Amino acid sequence: MTETPRHRSYGLTDEQVVEMYRYMVLARKVDERMWLLNRSGKIPFVISCQGQEGAQAGAAFALNPKKDYIAPYYRDLCMVLAYGHTARTELLAAFGKPEDPNSGGRQMPGHYGDRSRRILTGSSPVSTQIPHAVGIALANKMRGEDGVAYVSFGEGSSNQGDFHEAANFAGVHKLPVIFFCENNRYAISVPQDKQLGCINVADRAIGYGFEGVVVDGMEPLEVYRVMKGAVEKARAGGGPTLVEAKTYRLVPHSSDDDDRAYRSREEVEEAKRTDSLVRMKAYLLENGVLTEAEEADLVAAIQEEVNEATQYAEQAASADPGTLFDHVYAKEVL
């Protein structure tokens, strides 16, 4: 092949693009394991990232985990893995074990957080994290630091007042924040045409004085390219960008949902055939970055990692009821 592979022209090395794929597969395998554990009665709840791994991996690689805070939402498993979490940390969360760095087993799985890794703690009411990211960006600007803040959310969440209030605030103050909408076409059962009065979530950006960009969220490299531009602009003082990655949720909303009520099996099967993992694997093979055998080894190693993590998390110590009252307020009092 004489043409330069796309990832290199976007500034990614072969190693980086394999790493990107590895995070995508890791996220998928951890997610699939959680469903298995849920269906076998071992964990009470799963909320899934399946179908959105590519968008998250592309976005993550455009950020600098040493200075950029992220305020993820509950589907951002691949994002937090790229930010330093592991199969073990997320399975500890799934089992609600105190060793879980997200919340020490206090929150449902998918409620990420880790101060040492610049992952802001999140909650369940959607969009509340969006003004938080704007506040982080404001703090960065006040302190003269060049970190950017990244916040993600679904297309349904882009209807909340907090999205609009935060976007406007960031637009007025030209803050270094990236609004990353993972549009997976359904807010639980309600399709995007019943959620959005406009065609694209990205169309909303212009009302707040900054650029909105639509990108195919099933193409991690394209997401990376768009995100890299947005991050560079924010770091240089150019203000916010709203990036909308068009994705698809391959599984029900959560372990308590049944998506057969609101979408056809054909639609889901078609999305699985064109999913980002399928496309990324094909890309890596076509461009000679990975061989079939190397890819199989990579998947096998991840499977092993997930197995070990499951065993570790299941056997880890359970929460001590005596800790119920810890951390309501700081220990030190004036």
Place this chain on the structure above:
Amino acid sequence: MPVRQYIEAIHDGLSAEMAADDRVFVLGEDVGVRGGVFRVTSGLFEQFGEARVVDTPLAESAIVGVAIGAAAVGMRPVAEIQFADFILPAMNQIVSEAAKMRYRSNGDWSCPLVVRAPYGGGIHGALYHSQSVEALFAHVPGLKIATPATPADAKGMLRAAIRDPDPVLFFEHKKLYRLLKEDVPDEDYIVPLGKAAVRRQGDDITVISYGYVLHLVLEAADRLASEGITTEVLDLRTLRPLDEEAILSAARKTGKVLIVHEDNKVAGVGAEVSAMIAEKALFDLDAPIARLAGPEVPAMPFAPPLERAYLLDVEKVTNAMRELARF
């Protein structure tokens, strides 16, 4: 020691904390060039610049939500909500986010945030510029709620709130802003949160109160002293956490307790104080616990006779206290 109004004391407390700690900044509607609609932040824009005195878009959830994000990464924001009545769009940010960040992250994250808001009636503010909203938040673990009643407390408690590692709602009774003057220390001092203050000593009845109506209670106590009734007056100062020791001690001292607040009665702060006394000091009481509070109507009307009918005054407070003394 300089004599300062309540509003000046709050301004001075803000200014002193901003001068002492460059992580402290204020944000809110009209707080910058205008210096706040009540003028609390007057001069801060000139003193500290627009980066630290931030005029925000008119959107309360963003004011608090942005402040939460900044607090999480090490800043010390002081958010102003122009009237406490308008804090409700930020309720989700305060209750779901600020109050729970430390707990839900197992102590990993925290939210050292102050939200200031003028509250209370008696200024012809009608339904939406007069409300007392403290009870809506007093139910929420993870929050602290300050309601200072004097200039010296306002300054010292604000400084304590800004230095506090957890979110503090700081409610300023707007009728007190220019009503009261007293000596307020210039030096660095704080009035710790969670500590009530005995404002007057007495042996016949105990009145527990906070905010503007505390001053009605003190005036009523003066009147009753001439009738031979002496009153122990406790100023709660902080509504969460309540100072249980001070409340029980004040209740036990006279055995007759009246709780007075401007906010309406049902599920108000008085209900909690009353329950605490009933649970822990019932056998020290000589009379049923009494409450005098705002009426059970949605909010304060504009028409002056209706506003007066809603509000407590010295007459109503004196009568309630006398009635308890005679029990």
